[in-house]
Amino acid sequence: MDVSKKGDRGMRVSTLALCAALVAVLVIGCAVTNNGVAAEEAAVAEESGATEMAEKQFPVQLTDEQWRSILTEEQFQVTRQGGTECAFTGALWDDHREGFYHCICCGNPLFSSEAKFESGTGWPSYFQPVGEDRVYEKTDRSHGMVRTEVLCNRCGAHLGHVFRDGPQPTGLRFCINSVALQWKPEMTEPSEDAGALEKLEAGEAEQQ
Numbered sequence: 001m002d003v004s005k006k007g008d009r010g011m012r013v014s015t016l017a018l019c020a021a022l023v024a025v026l027v028i029g030c031a032v033t034n035n036g037v038a039a040e041e042a043a044v045a046e047e048s049g050a051t052e053m054a055e056k057q058f059p060v061q062l063t064d065e066q067w068r069s070i071l072t073e074e075q076f077q078v079t080r081q082g083g084t085e086c087a088f089t090g091a092l093w094d095d096h097r098e099g100f101y102h103c104i105c106c107g108n109p110l111f112s113s114e115a116k117f118e119s120g121t122g123w124p125s126y127f128q129p130v131g132e133d134r135v136y137e138k139t140d141r142s143h144g145m146v147r148t149e150v151l152c153n154r155c156g157a158h159l160g161h162v163f164r165d166g167p168q169p170t171g172l173r174f175c176i177n178s179v180a181l182q183w184k185p186e187m188t189e190p191s192e193d194a195g196a197l198e199k200l201e202a203g204e205a206e207q208q
């Protein structure tokens with residue numbers, strides 16, 4: 001009886017030791033894999049300009065909570081989280097008014113109706129912004145594609161992407177989410193005609 005008990009214990013001990021060894025190998029294996037992936041991601045980020053992006057400081061800086069307080073859920077998802085509205089669903093893809101399209105977040109004037117054209121994509125499309133310094137372009141490697149993301153150069157709002165299949169004179173197609181834009185008959189600087197940021201500041205001043 002004693003011998004058999006010792007044998008059982010011996011078996012249990014060696015099984016435990018084997019399990020511990022296996023766990024150790026798995027943990028070490030995972031750690032190595034994770035480090036490898038992290039290094040790879042860092043290399044891709046550096047190559048894609050994401051490091052440069054991290055250093056880019058837009059003049060308008062709000063917390064997610066502040067943005068949520070002045071944007072609708074859809075506006076927040078698209079502009080602050082890089083979302084995309086469904087084609088042919090936005091308010092501006094089929095808009096033919098003369099005027100200017102401003103950033104929904106900060107009121108920065110971005111595009112003119114004079115540069116708007118029929119792209120057939122279901123998103124408002126422009127061949128140029130109202131000024132090169134109005135937008136900020138950044139390489140976007142998400143969804144297995146390499147695209148150029150277009151951001152508002154004042155607040156960093158995600159607007160859409162720019163492609164090189166547009167009409168003359170630029171050959172560019174700025175494919176922009178309607179929900180990221182606000183149409184106004186005139187081009188107004190944010191200080192002249194309050195953008196969302198000014199509305200937030202005004203609201204906070206009222207509360208004080």
Ligand SMILES: [Zn+2]
Binds near residue numbers: 107108
């Ligand atoms: Zn903006």
